[in-house]
Amino acid sequence: xxxxxxxxxxxxxxxxxxxxxxxxxxxxxxxxxxxxxxxxxxxxxxxxxxxxxxxxxxxxxxxxxxxxxxxxxxxxxxxxxxxxxxxxxxxxxxxxxxxxxxxxxxxxxxxxxxxxxxxxxxxxxxxxxxxxxxxxxxxxxxxxxxxxxxxxxxxxxxxxxxxxxxxxxxxxxxxxxxxxxxxxxxxxxxxxxxxxxxxxxxxxxxx
Numbered sequence: 001x002x003x004x005x006x007x008x009x010x011x012x013x014x015x016x017x018x019x020x021x022x023x024x025x026x027x028x029x030x031x032x033x034x035x036x037x038x039x040x041x042x043x044x045x046x047x048x049x050x051x052x053x054x055x056x057x058x059x060x061x062x063x064x065x066x067x068x069x070x071x072x073x074x075x076x077x078x079x080x081x082x083x084x085x086x087x088x089x090x091x092x093x094x095x096x097x098x099x100x101x102x103x104x105x106x107x108x109x110x111x112x113x114x115x116x117x118x119x120x121x122x123x124x125x126x127x128x129x130x131x132x133x134x135x136x137x138x139x140x141x142x143x144x145x146x147x148x149x150x151x152x153x154x155x156x157x158x159x160x161x162x163x164x165x166x167x168x169x170x171x172x173x174x175x176x177x178x179x180x181x182x183x184x185x186x187x188x189x190x191x192x193x194x195x196x197x198x199x200x201x202x203x204x205x206x207x
Contacts, residue, residue: 005033079118093127094138113146140189
């Protein structure tokens with residue numbers, strides 16, 4: 001599929017430059033991949049097993065694609081290879097059992113911290129389709145099991161924005177960025193904490 005997408009991109013570029021005798025026949029499934037093969041858009045690759053992660057890193061490096069690895073349950077096993085590749089990761093769900101019977105019980109909780117310690121840029125996802133409100137608690141567990149509070153906060157703010165390529169507008173409070181932030185009455189990673197105010201583009205949103 002990606003070979004076809006690269007060929008489709010070359011044909012389309014040639015036609016746009018006035019080469020060729022006819023326009024390429026529109027293929028939506030290939031056109032959707034053109035921004036990826038041209039390096040204009042990041043490709044999210046879902047991988048969990050260590051061998052799959054290694055194969056994905058090799059394949060992406062060979063292709064020269066910009067990419068983000070998501071899931072990466074066994075990322076801690078191959079953290080050095082991921083770090084060397086430079087690909088960021090989106091880890092989750094944090095609330096998970098070990099992938100292998102002989103693993104420590106806390107591998108799911110510690111995965112994000114172990115990846116960060118190896119030099120990987122880590123974001124955290126809840127892995128939920130409904131209870132996305134649990135994201136702060138996922139970050140809290142990652143913080144407790146080796147990541148640290150500051151890095152866990154980055155993992156759900158600026159690192160996530162960087163992974164998606166939108167850190168020019170989101171992810172941190174800086175001049176020129178969207179003023180999106182919340183105010184709480186305590187540590188946002190603590191279940192007992194209440195969110196008192198939410199601001200979107202500096203407009204107060206009722207909570």
